[in-house]
Amino acid sequence: MNGLLKFITCGSVDDGKSTLIGHMLYDAKLIFTDQEKALKLDSKVGSREGKIDYSLLLDGLMAEREQGITIDVAYRYFTTEKRSFIVADTPGHEEYTRNMAVGAAFADLAVILVDASQGVMIQTKRHARICSLMGIRHFVIAVNKMDLVNYSKERFDKIKKQIRILLAEFEYDSVEIIPVSATEGDNITKPSRSMVWYKGKILLEYLEEIKVRQKDGTGFLMPVQRVVRPNHAFRGFQGQIESGSIALGQEITVLPGKEKAKIGRILRGDQDVEKAFSGWPVTLCTDREVDISRGCVLCRGELPMTGNMFEAKILWMEDSHLVAGKNYLLKLGTKTIPAAVMAIRCRIDVNTGEEIPADEIFKNEIAECEISVGDTLVFDRFDNIQVLGSLILIDRVSHMTAACGVVENALNRSGNVIYHQMEITKEIRCQKLGQKSGVIWFTGLSGAGKSTLANELEKRLVAAGKHTMLLDGDNVRLGLNKNLGFKEQDRIENIRRISEVAKLMTEAGLIVLTASISPYASDRRKAREIIGDEFVEVYVSTSLEECEKRDVKGLYEKARRGEIPNFTGITSPYEVPVKPEIVINTEGRTLLECVDELYEKLLKFL
């Protein structure tokens, strides 16, 4: 007997994975007769013209039968003379990525189906990527539906090449590529008569013989599940040894506190033993009182990391999306603590593996992010030790498992455990304020209505719960820019300073409104460069005639009399914006109408 093999089958809806497993069980006489009876009966009412539909053996839930697809994970158990198997049959649709991840987290090996008539598809890559992310290092690629390509060796060789290219980007310990036909049973449990050119192992035979073994760290390691104290005389620590072994008298280190103690007693069930090994559930007693509670990790030899910040690759599984700064409960090992996703580094395209900049992560997407936890945590890289490198994030309101992930690396700030060293980013500040920051840049002639509009708009935003700041050209000139005049270079400096101040305020998470004539296109372009894509240019297009007619401050009159040099529109040019985000004309309209229109148009930017 070769021990237990847990494997997962992945493929798309039409790749025939349920049929493949169904056939394997059926052929090997591994199903019970009453299930077989039900299968035949079900097939009669099904759509396959009386032929046995092997997939009915696996698609259990009513909803799935109605839709004709597998939406959850089904576990099947069978034993051959050589081995016991547990198969996780999982859905292949992109929208069920998380279900597939559940199956992959469970399995040691993946059987990935590829349709011979289609070749390697984008979903094949997705399946390989998810399996790889969840820690699978052994792959079997079953090139299915060989019957549809006349059992062509050339076709198979071509697909084989595609697969080799595909797998080059993943880490793996073994790969086998087998041509099969699930509906006809070729190379599943019996060698195919139609593919005599294939000299390799058939699927079941290969699965019976493959050796899968997880990498095992060298040091002893046991996360404490619970403290057992039935009476004053006994105090023990219960858990499963995840790596290495431990013997009576050996010294252990308790993480994260780093206290040391010697092992005084080892219980396996109700039996005293002298030594215990990886995989065993045990109860350990120490020779002296040490502070040990659930979530501590008992170690010997190479110690895992401790800290409160690390980099992780996560798979988002919840309907609501992830944004940086949100709080969750994190479970890692036997510890559950508050945690926050501090920054999203990028999204990883589940199909292509490409790293894409992203602010939000949606259901079934993979992301690299930085996670901080509320207390010192014992963890390690997933590649080193699975149990201390795998985590889930739990939504604090819905209690759903929002994400699962693997630890990639500790962050440098970690280890020395100083919370205030944590990087507070603009995203986190925005998240705190519950808004998207931005700069609404009003430009237009003097008297066009910029300040009036900005004022009213700010009231509207504040009423909507936003956090704002208004930088009025006149106000800024009274303080920060009081050393500046109206010469061209002073105007340029004036705009530069406003832009930089606005930029700082967006870093604080605010929505900034600026109202200044800003007559030169080059200055506004510079402001746009400084502020970036949060820059929303609002051109208040009131005409010179109208402005001069209004002349609220009597400035036009003075300018006409030559009392104000360099007055925009009279003695100095105003360059009309070519492509502003918003144009608003105030002529012949009430203030209310204008603000309504403005607010409406702004919504898509904030």
Added chain:
Amino acid sequence: MERVHRRSLLFLYHLNLNLDLMNHLYNVSGYKRSMGKKEVSDLQTMNHLEELEAESIYIMREVAAECEKPVMLYSIGKDSSVMLHLAIKAFYPEKPPFPFLHVNTTWKFKEMIAFRDRRAAELGIEMIEYINEEGVKQNINPFDHGSAYTDIMKTQALKQALTKYGFTAAFGGGRRDEEKSRAKERIFSFRNKEHAWNPKSQRPEMWKLFNTEIYKGESIRVFPLSNWTEKDIWQYIKQEEIPIVPLYFAAERPVVMRDNNIIMVDDERMRLLPGEVPVMKKVRFRTLGCYPLTGGIESEAETLDEIIEETLASVESERTSRVIDSDGGGASMEKRKREGYF
């Protein structure tokens, strides 16, 4: 670890153990191997049963550590017997830190009840018996009420008991190999305030990280034996010498034949159809429940070895012998579970 391992091999070599064992150890190099002698597993390899045992114990300890008020459902059957045994092992030297609950329909085999009381006394565990007294008053019985009987005396009774005691997590002995819809249920299965299961909103279960967060009124059903098969159960019972109800062993018993089922006449409440006369047959039961609803099989298996041999050769899945499952076709169990059946 590697060093220890080599030394062990050397030690074995000097003992001149057979070459086959040597080869095996060398090849698998510490990897979990199936069924071996005890002294082999002490050399840091784990067999299939040890792996399953470790997984179940891990699950039980997680529940005890994280859930507010757990209970272990005890049906007196072989799976419950294994679960109870695992619970004793998991928490030793402490007694399991939760009570056991038996939902009694009042139609269980007499031998089951006697066995239950004996085991509880021997182990010193807290055993709660719950009966739906309202159902008893209305004389709800398996003869007149069909599936309504199962609903009232089993499903409703279970819900009432869980609500009455305010249990937040209940261990059940369900296995995924039993039935199609169970094959898809997670180890931790969540129930809303009405104790109903929604197969579409199962929480993803990753690695060994079980999410046990719930709101007041909600509860979790936990299936620590999810990955065991019937064969594993029998082999473990043998290996650990776990006591089970004698009804599992073949013996001469008074039975009648009904719709291809062998039904035992356990007491005078059994309603015989016209012309039906109980006859003595050598039968045993693969599952235990309410005697009028539990079909036995003709068998000569009087020992565990014989039972295991029969099980291995068996071509009928065990639930066929439970009469209640056959009404409603393949999807019946799922329907009942959505309504709160365990």
